[in-house]
Amino acid sequence: MxxxxxxxxxxxxxxxxxxxxxxxxxxxxxxxxxxxxxxxxxxxxxxxxxxxxxxxxxxxxxxxxxxxxxxxxxxxxxxxxxxxxxxxxxxxxxxxxALARGRADALAALDALTGIVDEDRHDTPDADADGMSISELAAALGVRTSTLRFWEQQGLLTPERTGPLQSRWYPLAAIRDARIVAVLRAGGHRIPAVQAVMRSLREVGDTRDLHTALSDRLRTIGxxxxxxxxxxxxxxxxxxxxxxxxxxx
Missing domain, CATH: 1.10.1660 (Multidrug-efflux Transporter Regulator; Chain: A; Domain 2)
Structure with missing residues (x-):
């Protein structure tokens, strides 16, 4: 054939x-x-x-x-x-x-957010002694002090000013905001997205938008x-x- x-x-x-x-x-x-x-x-x-x-x-x-x-x-x-x-x-x-790493970061951010929300439910009322200096907060979050100043410039944090030198002082509410910003940034969110979430959080006082933002990030990565x-x-x-x-x- x-x-x-x-x-x-x-x-x-x-x-x-x-x-x-x-x-x-x-x-x-x-x-x-x-x-x-x-x-x-x-x-x-x-x-x-x-x-x-x-x-x-x-x-x-x-x-x-x-x-x-x-x-x-x-x-x-x-x-x-x-x-x-x-x-x-x-x-x-x-x-x-790289995508797998982004997913792991978003999952870790969700876990961290859960921890922050749980702490908020059990925290005692704010007191003057409960706060951190900028260097203490930077060390606690694992970021540079310049990063905290940048977040402040972007309207994400509002520290108090104390002493004759007007040094930055972060009460519990500001520490909580800083932790949430750190969570969102670690989860892959850019500054404009973080600003939108923080505005919503301050207006509504609810962390559900934070959870939604991180869940959306996971779906996007998927x-x-x-x-x-x-x-x-x-x-x-x-x-x-x-x-x-x-x-x-």
Whole structure:
């Protein structure tokens, strides 16, 4: 029985590739120009001709953009295609490790918040002697005194001023605020998000928004991790093809 040649892989025009992957024609061209996807082959008339690897690369880019944001996704996808296979895979594994670390930080922050709330339920009323200097509070939180000053500038903390030198003094309420800010920052929240949560806490006097913010952070990391898993499969397929297989003959 005579052997038959396998059918050639499908080829796409720019418009066909865009339609197949849900991208605009302009974005496909931009991503090729940025070396995010492999270079297209060219017909004799100069028109681009894409192959299956380009569809895989675009699918990987979409998932990476969900996991990392579009800028980091472009950099990452460009880099992994230029690296040896084992180094490229290690690069993706490192991204998973970073997300896992973020999840661990958010979980630790939730645990710390639970402890703070529990202490609030059992604390005795504030007294003048119950407080800390800026150096004492910085040491207790494991941050620099400059960090506490920055938080104060951002409206997150309001220490009292004491003595002829107007030194900062943190009563129990300010210490509690500082601990909550530290929890949110450790959980991956940026300053604007922390400001919003602290405003809500002061207006409502309820820590449920804090719990919601950290829980939302965990859900976001979960979505990012899922997207990164999907991207990793496509990237492994893409770099296993090798540069010579990216273009149609």
């Amino acid at each position: 005579a052997e038959t040649d396998a059918p050639p892989p499908p080829a796409f025009t720019t418009a066909a590739l865009a339609a197949a992957t849900g991208y605009s024609v302009g974005l496909v061209r931009d991503l090729e120009g940025l070396a995010v996807i492999p270079p297209a082959a060219r017909h004799t008339n100069g028109y681009r001709r894409f192959g299956p690897a380009h569809a895989v690369a675009l699918r990987a880019y979409r998932a990476l953009a969900i996991a990392l944001g579009p800028v980091t996704a472009r950099i990452t996808l460009r880099e992994v295609q230029a690296l040896p296979y084992d180094e490229a895979i290690a690069r993706i594994v490192a991204l998973h490790v 979505r990012q991790s899922e997207a990164l898993l999907r991207a990793g499969t496509d990237i492994a397929d893409l770099i296993a093809l090798g540069p010579a297989d990216h273009q149609e003959p």
